[in-house]
Amino acid sequence: MKKQQNQKFNYKSIIFLGILSIVTLIVIKFSPNNSQKIINTSLEYFIQMATIFPAVLILMGLFSVWVSKDFVMQHLGHQSGIKGIIIAFILGALPTGPMFIAFPMAQGLIKKGASITNIVIFLSAWACIKLPQELVEIQFLGIKFMLLRLSMSIIFITIMGIIINKLVDSKKTTNNQFKN
Amino acid sequence: MQNTTIIINGLVLVLLGFSFFKDKSKTMKSLKIAGKSLLKLAPTILSVILLIGIVYGLFSDKIALLFGNENSVNGFILIAVIGSIMHIPSLLAFPLANSFLAEGASISSVVVFITTLTMIGIVTIPLEIKTLGKKFTIYRNVFSFIIAIIIAVLMGVIL
Numbered sequence: 645m646k647k648q649q650n651q652k653f654n655y656k657s658i659i660f661l662g663i664l665s666i667v668t669l670i671v672i673k674f675s676p677n678n679s680q681k682i683i684n685t686s687l688e689y690f691i692q693m694a695t696i697f698p699a700v701l702i703l704m705g706l707f708s709v710w711v712s713k714d715f716v717m718q719h720l721g722h723q724s725g726i727k728g729i730i731i732a733f734i735l736g737a738l739p740t741g742p743m744f745i746a747f748p749m750a751q752g753l754i755k756k757g758a759s760i761t762n763i764v765i766f767l768s769a770w771a772c773i774k775l776p777q778e779l780v781e782i783q784f785l786g787i788k789f790m791l792l793r794l795s796m797s798i799i800f801i802t803i804m805g806i807i808i809n810k811l812v813d814s815k816k817t818t819n820n821q822f823k824n
Numbered sequence: 825m826q827n828t829t830i831i832i833n834g835l836v837l838v839l840l841g842f843s844f845f846k847d848k849s850k851t852m853k854s855l856k857i858a859g860k861s862l863l864k865l866a867p868t869i870l871s872v873i874l875l876i877g878i879v880y881g882l883f884s885d886k887i888a889l890l891f892g893n894e895n896s897v898n899g900f901i902l903i904a905v906i907g908s909i910m911h912i913p914s915l916l917a918f919p920l921a922n923s924f925l926a927e928g929a930s931i932s933s934v935v936v937f938i939t940t941l942t943m944i945g946i947v948t949i950p951l952e953i954k955t956l957g958k959k960f961t962i963y964r965n966v967f968s969f970i971i972a973i974i975i976a977v978l979m980g981v982i983l
Contacts, residue, residue, distance in 0.1 A: 657867040664874045678881040686877030695829045699836040701861050705854035744948050751955040771943040784922040800971040808963045
């Protein structure tokens with residue numbers, strides 16, 4: 645039952661990919677000035693994904709087999725408090741790949757019992773608080789700019805995480821995942 | 825980026841070896857899980873890659889034009905919206921932001937551009953919905969948009 649529904653959903657994403665491929669071809673055909681840039685950008689991202697994504701998936705596979713639900717719940721679950729928030733920030737800020745790698749990772753963490761607050765923090769930190777990124781920010785925009793933006797990001801991301809947690813019940817989200 | 829790719833792959837290889845050494849069947853199971861996720865996510869990820877290509881290819885040279893009239897509220901919101909649609913790795917966003925500042929753009933508009941650019945990805949929404957659910961995705965993106973604007977306005981006032 646579950647499997648069937650999964651396949652059905654995948655069918656939808658394959659159709660979506662098909663339509664997008666056609667759209668891409670049309671855009672390239674009718675906008676020859678931009679075609680090189682479109683192809684280069686997609687190719688660049690594709691190479692990045694191809695080199696990093698399999699490793700990330702294997703990491704997640706290992707994670708789901710070796711790391712116990714209790715462990716994740718204890719450190720990132722609803723009772724984890726400020727410690728959980730700090731861990732989520734650190735996990736997100738580790739230098740890794742592009743944002744879209746973080747989504748399946750977040751899914752794995754939710755399945756293991758991480759709270760929505762910490763998942764929102766993890767994703768947001770992944771997006772805008774990366775260690776190498778902060779150094780580039782200092783270089784181009786100055787240390788004052790960087791520190792101010794960093795501290796405000798931390799404050800507002802935490803508030804956002806708490807609000808979204810109130811709005812989305814993590815149990816429901818996990819169940820919906822399985823239904824999909 | 826090149827370095828992180830090598831580090832991550834190396835790390836995973838070491839962990840995989842360690843796992844295999846400790847428990848063969850558990851390791852095989854983890855590889856199976858990885859393979860299944862790959863098959864499940866591959867079409868969505870390829871779609872996201874195509875979307876990024878199209879959006880970047882069509883609009884990247886038009887961003888600079890936006891910063892001419894960012895002093896109006898509409899201009900500011902427009903920059904936030906464009907930042908949400910575009911998806912550029914942040915390492916590339918900073919030099920871009922710097923060049924806008926040098927051309928006389930306001931701090932707020934540059935900050936809102938950086939934050940929306942990195943935190944919100946309209947092009948990655950298909951993947952986010954697929955992995956984390958519709959409700960979560962909508963809330964996260966809407967709230968990120970709001971805090972991007974709050975942070976930008978505050979920074980404009982302070983700096």
